[in-house]
Amino acid sequence: MNIVLGVGGGIAAYKVASLLRLFTEAGHDVHVIPTPASAGFVGMATWEALSGNAVSNNVFDDVDKVMHVRLGHEADLIVVAPATADLLARAAAGLADDLLTTTLLMARGPVLFAPAMHSEMWQHAATAANVATLRRRGVTVLEPAVGRLTGADSGPGRLPEPEQIFAAALELVNSGAGGSGPFAMPLAGRTVTISAGGTREPLDPVRFLGNRSSGKQGVALAAAALHAGANVRLIAAHMDVPAPAGVELITVQTALELRAAALAAAEDSDVVVMAAAVADFRPLHSSANKIKKQDDVADPVITLVRNPDVLLELVRDRTRTGRRQIIVGFAAETGDEQSDVLDYARAKLQRKGCDLLVVNQVGVDKVFGLDQTEVVILDRHGAEPITAAGSKTDVAAAVISIISDQLAAT
Structure with missing residues (x-):
């Protein structure tokens, strides 16, 4: 396989030498194009010695061969690592101011960026x-690793390990755009709307009626959908974790705000995933002033009213408009002496009419805020329930995989 390996001007460039070695030892022919800035970290001689090919970053070298055209046309795969913020910006803008960016514009095969930069x-x-x-153009942009960065800082932005990039690159080529596998892009060109976090219903300017949702599962779903190539909208209520880079972020507070955002976003979405914990009730009245505790005044009585059923409305809107769309609901359930969790969940699935229902059992020390979880995924069309367990990232990948399969089938 003919591979073009672009090297960006970041300190993680030294790790790319190991990636190059993995490619060459696997029998691939690799042409390295380091950016001029990367030469400050790793010299040209290193790339030539490890690749066995001449190395240049100048469009005026070998002009008669029109190198950017030849390299771009002949490449079965282009990998850029580390992909700095500057390189990502130039590639997104379609700039062509050096040999690497001109080659990227000529590429007709798969392209993979492995970002590395400060958080x-x-x-x-x-x-x-x-x-x-x-990502909307079908380019694979890996999520950076989380860990130690330059200096004493830590966080997201670390270059994935060479073995991970190597596996991602080969999987991308083997599966093809739109294929299957952890690094394929089965949702390329699709728009996915995901809600996350917990809504807050105000009692007064300082108090609210809320829930324990952290938003971790919704954020993991958004990251998984991005990784699958989707254009992702994240409707975020209160969350304990930041939204992943690359999403269109819509922030809301209350169930009514979330309802308006979800109905609007669903109009051009291929998939809607309602992972947010939406309050079932809200106070009938919200005080404009802080409710004060006074000895000579009776304790306040809070009257609650039912919030709209957003998931049900989304399903009804889909039916009314005839949209071809997959709708996924989430159910945080508890069992009791009458029925168990799955009995309640199956009844909910029938009432709501969504395509998939992701069910988890909640309670003390279960699900909310934790990094590990276990869910059962129910299918309205009668498929066998699927259990997914592990980290919320693992569960998100399982849910997105099922969604991708259903989209492919329809």
Whole structure:
């Protein structure tokens, strides 16, 4: 396989030498294109010695061979590592100011970016927009690892290990765009709306009626959908974790705000996943002033009213408009002496009419806020229930995989 390996100007460039070795030892022919800035970290001689090919980053070298055209056309795969914030920005904008970016514009095969940068740069809105743009075009942009960065800082932005990038690259080629596998892009070109977190219903300016949802599962689902190539909207109520870079973020507080956002976003969504914990009830009245505790005044009585059933409305809207759309609900359930968790969940699935219902049992020290979880995924069309367990990232990957399979089938 002919591989073009682009090397960005970041300190993680030294790790790419190991990635190059993995490619060459697997029998692949690799042409390295280091950016001019990367030469400050790793010299040209290293790339030539490890690849066995001449190395250049100048469009005026070997002009008669029109290198950017030849390399771009002949490449079975282009891998860029480390993909700095600057490189991602230039690639998203379609700039062609050096040999690597001109080669990227000529690429007709799969392209994979392995980002590495400081956390604030990765989480910056500009970088998030650039990543989203590249993913919409069918480019694979891996999530950076979380760990020690330059200096004493830690966080998201660390270059994935060379073995991980190597596996991702080969999986991308073997499965093909739209294929299956952990690094394929089965949701490329699809729009996925995901709600996450817990709504808060105000009692007064300082108090609210809320729930224990952390938003971790919804964020994991958003990251998994991004990884599968989707254009992701995240409708975020209160969350204990940040939204992943690359999503279109819509922030809400109350169930009514979430309802309006979800109904609007669903109009052009291929998939809607309602992972948020939406309050079933809200106070009938919200005081404009703080409710004060007074000895000579009776304790306040809070009257609650039912919130709209957002999931049910989404299903009804889909039926009314004839949209071809997959709708996924979440159910946090407890059992009792009458029925167990799955009995209640199956009844809920029939009432709601969504395609999939992801069910978890809640209670003291279960699910909310934890990193490990276990769910059962019920299918309205009668497929056998599927159990997924592990980290919330693992569960998110399982849910997105099932969604991808259903989209492919329809």
